[in-house]
Amino acid sequence: MRFPEDVPTLTDSVVTLRAHTAADIQPAYDVCQDPEMQRWTTVPVPYEWQHAEQYLTEFIPAGWREGNSWAWAIEYDGRYAGTIDLRPQEGNVGEVGFAVAPWARGNGVMTRALRLAVKYAFEQGWDRVTWRAYVGNWGSRRVAWKCGFRNLVTIPAGGVARGVRKDEWVASIARDDEPEPQGNWWKVPVIETDRVRLRPLRGTDAKRVAEACSDERTQKWLAGLPNPYQLEDAEGFIEGRLELLASGEAVSWAIADPETDELLGNVSVFDLKNRIDKTMAEVGYWAHPEARGRGVMSAAVRSAIGHAFTPVEDGGLGRRRLVLFAAEGNTASQRVAEVNGFTRTGRQRAASPGRDGEFRDLHCFDLLATDQRPPMSPGKSPRTP
Numbered sequence: 001m002r003f004p005e006d007v008p009t010l011t012d013s014v015v016t017l018r019a020h021t022a023a024d025i026q027p028a029y030d031v032c033q034d035p036e037m038q039r040w041t042t043v044p045v046p047y048e049w050q051h052a053e054q055y056l057t058e059f060i061p062a063g064w065r066e067g068n069s070w071a072w073a074i075e076y077d078g079r080y081a082g083t084i085d086l087r088p089q090e091g092n093v094g095e096v097g098f099a100v101a102p103w104a105r106g107n108g109v110m111t112r113a114l115r116l117a118v119k120y121a122f123e124q125g126w127d128r129v130t131w132r133a134y135v136g137n138w139g140s141r142r143v144a145w146k147c148g149f150r151n152l153v154t155i156p157a158g159g160v161a162r163g164v165r166k167d168e169w170v171a172s173i174a175r176d177d178e179p180e181p182q183g184n185w186w187k188v189p190v191i192e193t194d195r196v197r198l199r200p201l202r203g204t205d206a207k208r209v210a211e212a213c214s215d216e217r218t219q220k221w222l223a224g225l226p227n228p229y230q231l232e233d234a235e236g237f238i239e240g241r242l243e244l245l246a247s248g249e250a251v252s253w254a255i256a257d258p259e260t261d262e263l264l265g266n267v268s269v270f271d272l273k274n275r276i277d278k279t280m281a282e283v284g285y286w287a288h289p290e291a292r293g294r295g296v297m298s299a300a301v302r303s304a305i306g307h308a309f310t311p312v313e314d315g316g317l318g319r320r321r322l323v324l325f326a327a328e329g330n331t332a333s334q335r336v337a338e339v340n341g342f343t344r345t346g347r348q349r350a351a352s353p354g355r356d357g358e359f360r361d362l363h364c365f366d367l368l369a370t371d372q373r374p375p376m377s378p379g380k381s382p383r384t385p
């Protein structure tokens with residue numbers, strides 16, 4: 001192909017993919033100064049003017065001429081807003097790479113650009129387009145998910161940036177795949193009540209998570225927790241919640257003090273992809289020792305239940321049935337189930353492994369969306385010391 005005259009212009013009327021021009025060097029240089037850009041891509045650091053100049057005036061035209069890389073400038077709101085490229089590989093497949101300027105992010109620009117590029121790839125006879133990103137690049141993963149990329153896998157040390165190996169996510173879309181999101185990517189809604197605020201977990205909660213999970217009672221009843229439970233375990237737990245959301249498996253909230261926003265505990269609705277029953281879920285929780293005995297968890301579970309039973313079209317999880325398990329002797333946990341209207345359905349014998357090597361019975365509870373739920377008792381304010 002000749003550059004730039006043979007470069008196809010692709011547009012959906014909001015975003016246009018077009019050939020790069022010399023006028024794009026300055027904004028392309030600016031984009032590459034962005035720390036996010038440097039973190040998640042292989043651009044040279046420090047990024048100098050000559051890098052942008054060479055990339056736009058030599059590398060990109062050569063890619064089109066030689067047919068080994070098709071890079072477009074993304075035009076949005078009348079300006080250069082980023083670059084997307086397709087790299088054909090042997091056997092009618094290839095890879096896509098992209099970046100958008102910080103000022104243009106969060107407007108659906110990359111989702112639009114990726115849709116256009118993928119459509120073009122299939123029109124050119126590709127059978128499959130592959131996306132790769134370093135693990136943790138949630139923005140990129142969400143763009144790929146929105147455009148129908150699927151079968152995501154993590155390849156340890158699969159990528160390399162400036163000589164350093166990094167874990168990599170890889171997903172792809174085939175020609176006959178519907179270019180639509182596959183599976184749910186749940187959101188964590190903020191739920192405010194007078195007693196508790198349910199909100200997404202944040203990195204700054206790690207210290208309180210570590211305190212809560214190294215507490216003796218938490219350790220006793222959640223025997224699967226690491227011991228000792230350290231700050232890194234808490235950080236891993238918080239980051240891991242994002243994976244559960246993105247893969248559709250669970251929604252997990254920080255239970256926070258409505259006034260100070262300090263973490264009081266955690267409540268999760270999980271097993272959302274249960275193989276046998278896609279309308280059920282399990283409820284699980286733990287409280288920070290300072291938050292116990294004041295009705296915090298009962299109130300938090302109540303809000304979580306409300307979200308679980310809300311239809312998907314209204315922003316909820318569309319559940320029909322919830323289950324909850326508490327070990328023999330864990331009366332506080334059983335009480336949380338009962339005050340929320342769960343029915344005790346029986347016990348599994350010797351089903352709950354303890355740290356002492358004993359197996360306790362597990363009390364089983366369930367709650368149907370059609371069950372009458374008891375009104376909330378006034379209880380004590382969570383702020384009562």
Ligand SMILES: CC(C)(COP(=O)(O)OP(=O)(O)OC[C@H]1O[C@@H](n2cnc3c(N)ncnc32)[C@H](O)[C@@H]1OP(=O)(O)O)[C@@H](O)C(=O)NCCC(=O)NCCS
Nearest residue numbers: 040098099100105106107108109110111133138139140142
């Ligand atoms: C990743 C990137 C391309 C996203 O571009 P964008 O134009 O902001 O993406 P869009 O607006 O089309 O869609 C972004 C979606 O991801 C979500 N998103 C963005 N950043 C996110 C983050 N850090 N965590 C979770 N979701 C995120 C947005 O909310 C939006 O979803 P929604 O429409 O459902 O709300 C952009 O941030 C970027 O250029 N980053 C630096 C370079 C890079 O990482 N390139 C990809 C290398 S693999």
